[in-house]
Amino acid sequence: MIRQHQQLKQQTKILPHQIQLLQLFHLNTLELEHRIQQEMTDNPMLERQEEEYEPLKDELPRGDEDYRDWEEYGYDDIPDYRLEYNNYFTGESVPDKPVAATTSFRELARQQFRLTCSDEKRIPIADYIIDCLDENGFLTEGETDIVDDLSFRFGQALDNKIIHETIRAIRELEPGGLACCNTREYLLFQLKAMNARRPDVKAAIRMLEECYEEMMHRQLDKVMSHLGLDEDEFKIVLGLMSGLKLKPVTEGGSETLAPKQTVVPDFVVNWEDDHFIVQLYKERSSSLYISKDWVQQVENMQKSADHDKSAVQYVKNKLSAARWFIQAIQQRESTMLKIMQAIVKRQEAYFKEGDIRLLKPMILKNIAEEINMDISTISRVTCNKYAETHFGTILLKDLFTEGLVNKEGEVVSSKVIQHAIIEVIEQEDKKRPLTDQQLVAVLSQRGFTIARRTIAKYRDLLQIPVAQMRCLWA
Numbered sequence: 001m002i003r004q005h006q007q008l009k010q011q012t013k014i015l016p017h018q019i020q021l022l023q024l025f026h027l028n029t030l031e032l033e034h035r036i037q038q039e040m041t042d043n044p045m046l047e048r049q050e051e052e053y054e055p056l057k058d059e060l061p062r063g064d065e066d067y068r069d070w071e072e073y074g075y076d077d078i079p080d081y082r083l084e085y086n087n088y089f090t091g092e093s094v095p096d097k098p099v100a101a102t103t104s105f106r107e108l109a110r111q112q113f114r115l116t117c118s119d120e121k122r123i124p125i126a127d128y129i130i131d132c133l134d135e136n137g138f139l140t141e142g143e144t145d146i147v148d149d150l151s152f153r154f155g156q157a158l159d160n161k162i163i164h165e166t167i168r169a170i171r172e173l174e175p176g177g178l179a180c181c182n183t184r185e186y187l188l189f190q191l192k193a194m195n196a197r198r199p200d201v202k203a204a205i206r207m208l209e210e211c212y213e214e215m216m217h218r219q220l221d222k223v224m225s226h227l228g229l230d231e232d233e234f235k236i237v238l239g240l241m242s243g244l245k246l247k248p249v250t251e252g253g254s255e256t257l258a259p260k261q262t263v264v265p266d267f268v269v270n271w272e273d274d275h276f277i278v279q280l281y282k283e284r285s286s287s288l289y290i291s292k293d294w295v296q297q298v299e300n301m302q303k304s305a306d307h308d309k310s311a312v313q314y315v316k317n318k319l320s321a322a323r324w325f326i327q328a329i330q331q332r333e334s335t336m337l338k339i340m341q342a343i344v345k346r347q348e349a350y351f352k353e354g355d356i357r358l359l360k361p362m363i364l365k366n367i368a369e370e371i372n373m374d375i376s377t378i379s380r381v382t383c384n385k386y387a388e389t390h391f392g393t394i395l396l397k398d399l400f401t402e403g404l405v406n407k408e409g410e411v412v413s414s415k416v417i418q419h420a421i422i423e424v425i426e427q428e429d430k431k432r433p434l435t436d437q438q439l440v441a442v443l444s445q446r447g448f449t450i451a452r453r454t455i456a457k458y459r460d461l462l463q464i465p466v467a468q469m470r471c472l473w474a
Helices: 016-026 029-042 070-074 080-086 105-116 120-131 143-154 160-171 183-192 199-210 212-216 220-227 231-242 292-303 309-346 348-353 364-371 375-382 414-427 436-445 452-461 467-472
Strands: 046-048 267-272 275-280 288-290 386-389 392-395 403-405 411-413
Touching: 016 309, 016 375, 029 046, 046 309, 105 120, 105 160, 120 143, 120 160, 143 160, 183 199, 199 212, 199 220, 199 231, 212 220, 220 231, 267 309, 267 348, 275 309, 288 292, 288 309, 292 309, 309 348, 309 364, 309 375, 364 375, 411 414, 414 436, 414 452, 436 452
Parallel strands: 267 386
Antiparallel strands: 046 288, 267 275, 386 392, 403 411
């Protein structure tokens, strides 16, 4: 039997333009530049005013340059080899000696794989996996994600087996252990490459496979009991472990020179005349405009009845898209300035001195309530954004921290606690490092009341090993 009924419900829908605007908020300076170039390529009505450059001075060359005519003197193109040469040095002065050509560990791995692999179908798979390695040589993506990405790229479903076999083949290249997922897996790779009949090697493998969590939490007595070792035998195993490498690619492991990593900031914060001036590193909205010729052509097409309706609708859509894009860039810039000004106002002491100990606890909700915006907007604007200050370039996400109460009852940022932990550990006796409980006592003398488990939590975030491991690798 057919029936009719009424239902009342609330439903939130996001328009496509709103989604695009949120995506613009998330872009940093370089990504936004690429997005504008793409939009200008797709939409001929959108144009940008080129930057004005100072004209060449109208004067003839002097001295040693007299033999060059004006065309040669005006030709100021810098050869590529000079740009590539200067890119490897951070100082103002460049050494006189030529720099030998260097090869990264990724390129070496690609070359080795091509020499050892007979199946050409696996070469692009290996290239993708090698590109996924971080600077330490670890594979940051899981096998399932790699299978999905490559299947989408090649347009056909790939088997997990071929990905797994390719990863195993990459681990056999030099340096050995590339594409291991983490330090534990890399340590096991090194041990399994040794003589498996040695008792200390067997015990070390068992310790990593069965007691890794206990080792990380310093439960050494429990590890010794589980492995059935006495104290002397356990020291031999720890001595073997201390001789292993922690990552496949070490900073001092090769003499290759890495290009400078340049960060393009999104904001510039200056202290002038007893107040802060917050600016965007580069404003884009002022240089974008809609071509007047195209606007006139659209108006003529609308007045004339000879043009195709679909063509008229097409140019009208392009005109509307160009206007929306310029307005979206303007809204993005005004929103970013509003958020950054609120952050600087809340962290005024920190931006004056640049001392991390002056950093106040701050979360996204604090800024959202202050400027009456949604938390998601604050998150998108501050994600992957940098600010240039008089004490250096900082990542905005590092300014958002939770707080703890010290002995004076003041709320202190967790970044301050972490900085204090780093200072204490740097000053400790390397042969007799401080345990987490001893760190609690030292920080208590500095006015920070903090639990041992919180110390362990921050130490793990800072990637600082436990006292016993620091003693072994001292």
